[in-house]
Amino acid sequence: MKKDIIIAGVGGQGILSIASVLGYTAVKAGLELKQSEVHGMSQRGGDVQSHLRISDKEIYSDLIPQGLADLIVSVEPMESLRYLPWLCENGWLITNSIPFINTIKYPDIELLLNEINNFKNHILIDAEDIAKKSASARSANMVMLGATSPFLGLTNEQLEDGIAGIFGRKGEKIVQQNIDAFRAGKKFAEENVNKILITK
Amino acid sequence: MEKLHLLGDEAIAQGAIDGGISGIYAYPGTPSTEILEYVQHSKEAAKRNIHATWSANEKTAMEAALGMSYTGKRAMVCMKHVGLNVAADAFVNSAITGANGGLVVVVADDPSMHSSQNEQDSRFYGQFALTPIFEPSNQQEAYYMSYEGFDFSEKFGVPVLLRLTTRLAHSRSGVVRYEMKNQNEVKIPSNPTQFVLLPSIARKQYKTLLNKQNEFEEESENSKFNIYFDGQDNSLGIIACGIAFNYLLENFQGKCPYPVLKISQYPIPRKKIEKIINETQKILVLEDGYPIVENLLKGFLGKNLNITGRLDGTVPRDGELNPNIVAKAIGRPINTYFQVPDVVAGRPPSLCSGCPHIDSFNVLNEALKNYSKGRVFSDIGCYTLAALPPFNSVNSCVDMGASITMAKGAADAGLVPAIAVIGDSTFSHSGITGLLDCVNENSNVKVLILDNDTTGMTGGQDSPASGKIENICKGIGVDPEHVRIINPLKKFDDVNLKIYLEEFEYNGVSVIIPQRECIQTIGKNIKTKQTEVKK
Numbered sequence: 001m002k003k004d005i006i007i008a009g010v011g012g013q014g015i016l017s018i019a020s021v022l023g024y025t026a027v028k029a030g031l032e033l034k035q036s037e038v039h040g041m042s043q044r045g046g047d048v049q050s051h052l053r054i055s056d057k058e059i060y061s062d063l064i065p066q067g068l069a070d071l072i073v074s075v076e077p078m079e080s081l082r083y084l085p086w087l088c089e090n091g092w093l094i095t096n097s098i099p100f101i102n103t104i105k106y107p108d109i110e111l112l113l114n115e116i117n118n119f120k121n122h123i124l125i126d127a128e129d130i131a132k133k134s135a136s137a138r139s140a141n142m143v144m145l146g147a148t149s150p151f152l153g154l155t156n157e158q159l160e161d162g163i164a165g166i167f168g169r170k171g172e173k174i175v176q177q178n179i180d181a182f183r184a185g186k187k188f189a190e191e192n193v194n195k196i197l198i199t200k
Numbered sequence: 201m202e203k204l205h206l207l208g209d210e211a212i213a214q215g216a217i218d219g220g221i222s223g224i225y226a227y228p229g230t231p232s233t234e235i236l237e238y239v240q241h242s243k244e245a246a247k248r249n250i251h252a253t254w255s256a257n258e259k260t261a262m263e264a265a266l267g268m269s270y271t272g273k274r275a276m277v278c279m280k281h282v283g284l285n286v287a288a289d290a291f292v293n294s295a296i297t298g299a300n301g302g303l304v305v306v307v308a309d310d311p312s313m314h315s316s317q318n319e320q321d322s323r324f325y326g327q328f329a330l331t332p333i334f335e336p337s338n339q340q341e342a343y344y345m346s347y348e349g350f351d352f353s354e355k356f357g358v359p360v361l362l363r364l365t366t367r368l369a370h371s372r373s374g375v376v377r378y379e380m381k382n383q384n385e386v387k388i389p390s391n392p393t394q395f396v397l398l399p400s401i402a403r404k405q406y407k408t409l410l411n412k413q414n415e416f417e418e419e420s421e422n423s424k425f426n427i428y429f430d431g432q433d434n435s436l437g438i439i440a441c442g443i444a445f446n447y448l449l450e451n452f453q454g455k456c457p458y459p460v461l462k463i464s465q466y467p468i469p470r471k472k473i474e475k476i477i478n479e480t481q482k483i484l485v486l487e488d489g490y491p492i493v494e495n496l497l498k499g500f501l502g503k504n505l506n507i508t509g510r511l512d513g514t515v516p517r518d519g520e521l522n523p524n525i526v527a528k529a530i531g532r533p534i535n536t537y538f539q540v541p542d543v544v545a546g547r548p549p550s551l552c553s554g555c556p557h558i559d560s561f562n563v564l565n566e567a568l569k570n571y572s573k574g575r576v577f578s579d580i581g582c583y584t585l586a587a588l589p590p591f592n593s594v595n596s597c598v599d600m601g602a603s604i605t606m607a608k609g610a611a612d613a614g615l616v617p618a619i620a621v622i623g624d625s626t627f628s629h630s631g632i633t634g635l636l637d638c639v640n641e642n643s644n645v646k647v648l649i650l651d652n653d654t655t656g657m658t659g660g661q662d663s664p665a666s667g668k669i670e671n672i673c674k675g676i677g678v679d680p681e682h683v684r685i686i687n688p689l690k691k692f693d694d695v696n697l698k699i700y701l702e703e704f705e706y707n708g709v710s711v712i713i714p715q716r717e718c719i720q721t722i723g724k725n726i727k728t729k730q731t732e733v734k735k
């Protein structure tokens with residue numbers, strides 16, 4: 001078992017909450033883990049990414065080589081495309097559709113969504129809307145984790161335990177909100193993955 | 201024992217706690233900040249009463265750590281690579297005084313300049329100061345080098361340098377802990393003049409340090425961190441330093457066909473180097489930083505030696521390493537299937553929405569409208585981002601504190617008024633002495649101290665001069681009438697503009713202090729309070 005995952009977003013969007021839950025879950029499952037993070041200047045609204053590597057064998061590099069990532073998970077549509085050279089031939093691009101616009105050079109959102117829609121293995125999800133409807137607007141990152149979950153090789157029980165482990169100190173209500181968001185994201189992905197696979 | 205899930209920085213911190221430190225000293229700087237932060241948040245460290253408060257700068261941190269070592273207790277000091285420039289006087293001389301209690305100097309370098317103004321390699325400083333250097337290749341080694349580093353330091357009576365780079369500092373992996381050691385008792389040096397570097401004593405001490413060099417090399421030769429791996433294909437031999445070793449193994453999934461010498465402890469192990477040179481036809485040196493080992497091997501006369509690396513372009517001369525750069529250097533294929541679409545735009549970091557600096561710079565730009573351009577000297581901090589659009593406000597960013605002193609030099613040259621823009625934390629780090637220079641000559645310098653009451657760029661650590669900035673300025677002799685406190689909010693733009701313009705008219709030292717808390721720390725403080733209420 002080996003999963004190389006790039007988690008992408010903009011500094012301040014909290015992508016490390018996704019990385020933390022995945023990392024925590026993998027370690028609990030007895031897997032090897034390397035999780036590279038971006039700290040410092042880019043956290044001020046710049047592009048940020050985390051390289052997350054999970055395996056049942058020894059992992060050497062903290063960074064994923066280009067062409068080897070199984071998944072790109074992005075909480076922002078333009079950021080999802082920035083890391084395409086890292087994705088493997090049959091890799092999946094899973095991204096939130098809502099742009100985070102903090103630069104005057106931000107491209108036309110339609111052009112970005114076209115690029116994503118034309119990419120063969122993709123899941124485009126309005127994580128904020130699903131989060132609002134299923135839990136709380138602040139749980140969009142757990143919707144993204146849910147949308148990624150069918151590809152991870154970790155069970156739902158393991159991942160939900162991971163959410164409880166990471167958010168536990170914030171109280172039962174927050175844990176439940178995040179689990180609800182996770183389940184809603186997972187449901188969306190499962191329905192849409194099937195659609196994509198059937199049309200292919 | 202259960203594995204902990206730690207950043208390289210955190211592994212070093214845990215290693216130091218378990219290794220029996222009594223204190224850790226540092227000034228925040230990416231990628232080193234998380235070391236001291238981890239100790240601050242550690243319950244075990246609190247229980248053991250380990251000192252873990254931020255220092256005013258890297259030099260004061262280094263000296264405090266040396267003072268703790270003097271008493272016989274174990275101390276760690278941490279900084280980013282450019283911080284070692286600030287601490288260099290203390291660091292280089294600490295090698296000559298030697299250590300009493302174990303002293304580990306941790307320096308996190310930032311090749312590729314993710315959050316820095318250069319990518320200098322701290323191994324040069326270790327070589328220069330004649331100290332042993334440890335360079336971990338993974339989180340477990342980082343833990344262990346920290347844990348054992350204090351014993352090593354005490355065994356040889358010398359501070360040791362622990363050098364890592366950004367990717368290890370900020371990458372998490374499983375780490376196994378060792379048994380916690382007790383802290384040392386106070387035991388001042390048996391030689392009462394060991395730390396007195398008067399020339400006559402320093403000469404002796406320096407000879408002592410020189411005499412230890414052979415032992416350091418012997419230690420490197422037998423170090424469990426410097427390992428020679430045989431390979432069946434002798435057409436190439438690879439010397440991989442620190443984290444470069446991981447990138448190499450990644451490319452072969454652990455089974456490299458060539459002989460490999462992994463180096464994680466310096467001075468370089470001469471016999472092992474000779475072995476790999478004798479047994480292979482060509483050498484490739486992989487280092488995450490400057491070509492230090494490569495240069496040592498090639499030197500001035502080695503032009504025709506078959507040694508490749510950064511100097512001959514096999515590896516790019518600048519920037520950090522990664523698995524792909526290493527793949528290219530050893531001729532392994534890189535398969536990329538997709539390109540970045542043209543529509544993707546860059547996303548440089550920017551000031552946060554609601555940041556007080558935004559209001560400060562808007563008013564500054566307005567106030568400077570009728571002056572010629574190019575007179576704003578800035579410093580190291582979030583506000584340096586005002587060099588970018590939409591502000592295009594600042595004309596320099598060089599090193600901590602340079603805003604005030606560069607503005608002074610420019611004013612001396614006739615560019616008046618010269619403006620300096622510096623943050624509260626940077627001001628306390630290295631701005632105060634420069635302001636004293638200005639006061640002593642009543643230079644026509646306008647100093648804006650953007651006081652957001654935190655060390656913002658590194659994530660909101662305590663600011664050393666919190667609540668004291670105004671009195672510091674007055675205390676070193678700035679005319680109190682020209683120390684102006686303002687509130688940088690849009691609704692006060694007109695009032696603030698008037699104050700800026702009044703001070704620009706004044707021919708002398710002015711200090712304007714826009715005071716408003718960092719928008720990030722406000723958010724964090726609210727969250728902390730909410731969590732406390734829930735508890």
